[in-house]
Amino acid sequence: MSHLAESGPIGLTPNTAIKRYFVTWAAAAFIWPGYTADELYAINKVLNDHDFPPLAVLHDLLLAAKLARHRKGFLPIIKIDKDLLEYPRILWITLAQHLLLSAGYDDTQEIEWILVLNAVNVEAHSGVTDTQFCATLTGSDDNDYHMKSLVYVHVLRPLSWLGLLHETQRSRTERFFTKTALCPVTITFQGASQMAPATAPNQSYSLNFSIPRCGPSALPFWMPKAGRLANVLFRVAGGDSFGSHPSPMICFPPPI
Incomplete structure (x- = not known):
């Protein structure tokens, strides 16, 4: 997003993949463990979108979360992105919520x-x-x-x-x-010990997936209702091992 804001739209191929020049830049700039530029060039002469999975996943995630859109062969920055650059905590919780709760899964x-x-x-x-x-x-x-x-x-x-x-x-x-x-700062279990056995039956507890509270300006008016959260709250009661079927609930914070 910072690159979009500073350098302008990213070029896309005819099949809407990110062009090589940006993949090359991202591989060097991200310094992603397991996918550093040196490791990638050890098995690729040039880097295409699919050769750098972190970028490909991020691209798809931003599109699915409606934090990016394609326009006339480019990936430009949009107003939501500009606002989120000022609120990295909100950006993290939005992407985390979508990646873990909303993304589709194969098999x-x-x-x-x-x-x-x-x-x-x-x-x-x-x-x-x-x-x-x-x-x-x-x-x-x-x-x-x-x-x-x-x-x-x-x-x-x-x-x-x-x-x-x-x-x-x-x-x-x-x-x-x-x-x-x-991890322990972001994910906390309520109603049960932080180190309760993972397979303990007949327990009722809730999980807070949270970011620190912040002022009203940190909840921009454009954010979708599901994104205006300080907590993503789950509840599950009973069940043995990993066999129960919890129902995720989004808990919105009270007005600040």
């Missing part, structure tokens, strides 16, 4: 985030491998590589990219995850 996977985040809260407190987390979450064995891949792409990687988990590549086949300092 007919319905992610029940209250249960997933409870598992993350417990398992990643002292650190967990992707294989161990997948087994805890789904009951799969170590050889179920398809399920392990799904859990990584749809759960662990989004949480890492949001800054809630720290990912370390231990080997070519194993990743290790721990909670970041942002």
